[in-house]
Amino acid sequence: MTSSAATGATALLRAHALRKSFGRTEALRGASVEVAQGEVVALTGPSGSGKSTLLLCLAGVLRPEAGSVTHDGTRLDDLPEAARTRLRRREFGLVLQFGQLVPELSAVQNVMVPLLMERHGRAAARTAALAWLDRLGAGGLADALPGDLSGGESQRVAMARALVTGPSIVFADEPTGALDRVSGEEVMEVLVSTARSTGAAVLLVTHDNRVAAYADREVVLRDGAVEDPAAVR
Ligand SMILES: Nc1ncnc2c1ncn2[C@@H]1O[C@H](COP(=O)(O)OP(=O)(O)OP(=O)(O)O)[C@@H](O)[C@H]1O
Numbered sequence: 763m764t765s766s767a768a769t770g771a772t773a774l775l776r777a778h779a780l781r782k783s784f785g786r787t788e789a790l791r792g793a794s795v796e797v798a799q800g801e802v803v804a805l806t807g808p809s810g811s812g813k814s815t816l817l818l819c820l821a822g823v824l825r826p827e828a829g830s831v832t833h834d835g836t837r838l839d840d841l842p843e844a845a846r847t848r849l850r851r852r853e854f855g856l857v858l859q860f861g862q863l864v865p866e867l868s869a870v871q872n873v874m875v876p877l878l879m880e881r882h883g884r885a886a887a888r889t890a891a892l893a894w895l896d897r898l899g900a901g902g903l904a905d906a907l908p909g910d911l912s913g914g915e916s917q918r919v920a921m922a923r924a925l926v927t928g929p930s931i932v933f934a935d936e937p938t939g940a941l942d943r944v945s946g947e948e949v950m951e952v953l954v955s956t957a958r959s960t961g962a963a964v965l966l967v968t969h970d971n972r973v974a975a976y977a978d979r980e981v982v983l984r985d986g987a988v989e990d991p992a993a994v995r
Pocket residue numbers: 784785787788789807808809810811812813814815816969
């Protein structure tokens with residue numbers, strides 16, 4: 763693994779000099795960032811500064827036009843699509859602003875999806891999904907449909923779905939953006955304490971200083987590049 767000067771720890775995930783454009787819009791202009799094993803990093807910055815784009819490049823969802831993304835020594839941006847998808851399913855969890863649960867599936871079925879995609883048996887997947895819902899304080903919601911859940915409840919189910927495969931890092935894009943303050947704080951407390959207990963790192967995009975305060979470290983993006991030179995290598 764790569765050594766990280768900012769944290770003194772080893773880098774689990776490393777983006778170096780990423781560039782990504784959408785038509786004429788340069789969303790990323792040489793953005794670099796590292797996340798150490800088990801570290802909680804908040805990615806902040808003005809609207810349009812490239813936070814979501816950087817998160818999606820790090821998560822292997824978007825492919826940058828230049829620069830590199832390395833996870834535990836493997837270059838993600840170079841991997842063929844199928845291998846990248848496998849690595850993503852095994853190593854990464856993703857939580858988005860509105861939970862993005864499958865509306866036709868119950869909460870427990872939503873949490874089972876990543877395990878079924880990894881060819882786990884149904885019974886084992888259900889047992890694991892129920893245990894994760896319990897752990898996230900959503901055990902009583904197992905049979906509820908997403909349409910019947912509050913925003914905070916949906917995010918607990920989305921977090922269970924992100925964590926059920928035992929990822930090394932969870933990417934969370936404005937996970938509290940659709941919640942009131944109290945539900946947002948509850949979601950952050952559950953996310954950070956659960957990540958700490960599993961050893962998973964968290965990369966969190968947020969506008970909200972109160973949410974960023976849950977992180978070990980803040981990285982500020984401005985115009986597609988990281989503002990704080992101490993966070994860039
Ligand atoms: N799929 C896309 N197609 C076209 N332009 C895009 C796309 N995604 C992002 N952009 C543009 O790239 C720039 C960076 O967007 P991005 O969503 O990464 O910023 P952000 O910092 O996350 O913004 P916000 O805080 O408002 O969510 C913006 O100008 C945005 O309009």
